[in-house]
Amino acid sequence: MKYAYFPGCSLHSTALEYGESTKEICRKIGIELQEIKDWNCCGATPAHQTNRYLATALPLRNIAKAEKMGMDMVIPCAACFSRSKFAQYAVEKDDEFRKKIIDAVGLPYEGKIKIKHLLQVIAEDLGLEAIKKKVIKPLTGLNVACYYGCLLVRPPEVTHFEDAEEPQIMENLVKAMGAEAVDWAFKTECCGASFAISNAEAMMRLTGRVIGDAILNDCDCIMVACPLCHANLDMRQQQINDAYGTNFNIPIFYFTELLGIACGIPLEELKIGCHLTDPFTILKAKQLC
């Protein structure tokens, strides 16, 4: 199984552990990632807040490059995934716009490859049965709250994810790792995303609500599939505690990290030490490290 791999900026920098764990787990379970050469930023929020052409042309350049490689494209970052899917969707519907964008990109584009989130590649293309066979250290007794956030699943006509309001793909993956998925209410609510920079108050209220509900439903950790969700949930707990008098101290894992642990990859290689909220206590308690 070969895929054109688009790490995006985060996985090389702020979400280094997501990038490393992605590479490690893919190697372990037999997914070959070929990083797209000379890829560029997807444009993220700044581009789509300012210019529709820029917001489409930036990700489309990466897609065109992947298309040349002749492989489907895999993206672990939910925001990059969303922007790339949006670009593909935008040029599909509007021929004139498509011409302009392809002209700007300067590369041929036919729209024949699929863009997938890493979750889909692992849980659907490879399949849960195959995952179960690779699990050598089941995460028995670990209660996981699966957090999707908003960009991964919405809007459904663009992302083509399963049920946008009550998705199950992460829960099913968690069960395949031998852990328990807790039922909670805020798994597709927003974390506040980049408001962390412009309006921290808004972000703290939203992230606080998400973490609070997860803890209320007796989880040991929260599992995410987006670098920005991870940043807000992992990094802001102390800030939220200071602001609202809460007592949050809950580890936030990428799904690649938990899957890596279950498949027996050493913690150092997964770079779990990069987290701000202590991930080790719970792993020790569950005899996973």
Add this chain to the structure above:
Amino acid sequence: MANIGVFVCWCGSNIAQTVDVVAVAKAASEFKDVVYSVDYKYMCSSPGQNMMIDAIKQHNLDGVVIASCSPRMHESTFRSAAVLAGFNPYMVEMANLREHCSWVHDNREEATKKAIELVRMIVAKVARNAPLNKIYVPVTKRALVIGGGIAGIQAALDIANGGVEVIMVEKEPSIGGHMSQLDETFPTLDCSQCILTPRMVEVATHKNITLYAYSEVDSVEGFVGNFKVKIKRKAKCVIEELCTGCGLCTQKCPVGKKGEVMNEFEVGMAPRPAIYIPFPQAVPNIPVIDRENCTYFKTGKCGVCAKVCVAKAIDFNQKDEIVEEEVGAIIVATGYDLYPKDSYGEYGYGKFKDVISGLEFERMVSASGPTKGKVLRPSNGKPPKNVVFIKCVGSRDEKHGISYCSKICCMYTAKHAMLLHHKCPGAKAYIFYMDIRATGKGYEEFVKRAMEEEGAVYIRGRVSRIYKRKDHLVVVGADTLTGKPVEVEADLVVLATAIIAKDGADKLAQILKISYDTHNFYNEAHPKLRPVETNTAGIFLAGCCQAPKDIPDSVSQGSAAASKALALFSKKELEREPLISRVNEEFCVGCLACQPVCPYNAIEEKEIRDRKGNLIKKVAHINEGLCMGCGACAVTCRSGCIILEGFTNNQIFEQINTFENLISKFEPTPEETVAKK
């Protein structure tokens, strides 16, 4: 040499705006065989029709061409008018200048040219028309009603009281439909059971009604006035003639005690045994054995019901049985289903016990329901304090559900809020709504009463999520009037799930050969003027199988369908259009190549014998009652001995020739082609 009159209609400005109707009439006056040609603003109006009648007499016409709209609506208008003038109606034909010309073109000059040619072709056809006479077929004076809900009951009783026999087929063990599950009904709050059960009993006891409960329509053949219906009577495993309806078997049946089989009538809120009567007022009051869940059928052991039955009415060896009935008309009243439970994951229906559907709430408030009329939280059996009602769950939601409005939810939700107020004092009703559609008689006042006198709090907005917080549910939504998000702590949430077409509605439509829409609701023949007829003659619609509707509308439609059926039965014989195929028996060689192509099974073999009874030859014969005039046989016939009346080869070829002449006018002549080169 024919005398043909041409009447060109303006259709107000519909035709006249794009087609120069005066020019068309003038051009037509020059056509071969045309002796009279005129234009008029509205040919279909009474003066327009009289104009045609007068011209027929004055000019001694033997053919008429009305150049106006599509024949779909007004062909019958002009043909009926012709009959008044003592004129054979099949000598009147229409040239379609509206749908086929003025409505689809905008170049006036070109459209006028086209209109002239359309008229020219029809004139050529009419010149070769032959007078035809209607065909008469006998009528079986007996009706079939499919579905025993309130719409079907009303239709059956009306027909039966009109002195005509009715056969009612009901899928479930009892008639009554959804109405029998309801508690009180809007806007008068009269008890549903109290008004319905007498009608159910009347159906069972009426001398003109034969009731087949626990039965389904298997196949339908034939045509209006002469349908042959096969009905599958599912084995009840109870001998109806012997059963006294004492109910002892249902009490002693060991199945269902642990809730392994749930009662469909109670919407799964109470268990039922394997041998059961769905509810105490059921009609017929005879139990059936659910063979899938019966221990005897599963293991061959048990038979407790047979042991306790004093009347010896249990018969495990009963088999499904097919009965055949002949009927003249069919009324389809198969009702509706509700939008599936688990389709709104964010509302947690199926996940949270305290999220229920409107129909479940209805059973809860019903005195005969699983909670004996008390509103109780399914999770802990305690009365709720805050109840949230969510309207439009599935309805008016193109993205997630269905596009249409389910029509009844606004009203029954207001009613639910009132019933909550009456039966659970102190409880508060919150209603999330998009719009309030209360358009029936007394409906607006009813909703107002719910708001002003019965304390229901209406919040305009949608609910985005429901989640559990400790012992209660949190309903998260938007109040679009204040523009703010709202959260309501609820003990019970009631979802007004959408009305959808009955499961299997499409299959039944295929059996009946009636059309249905994208949502599987059955199509009426005309949305305004023929609301209870289908496009298949002799088949009528009543109730929610056509579209969502409330009880008063369903009853009205039931009565309307019954009156249509009675009108059909009031005739000795049915008139049929004579536009059917005929076999020239002199030329027919009896190859019967026509037989397999006939979609209506209307062609059979006929033996021709001399006076002494010696077989001379075999020929194809067309059943006048079954032939629909599609013409498939006529084009298949190798010896050309089948003609389609009204569309003979002679007529059609002349039309085509007329058109070909026209084309040749535009084609370059050989000389011109040479000159170009």
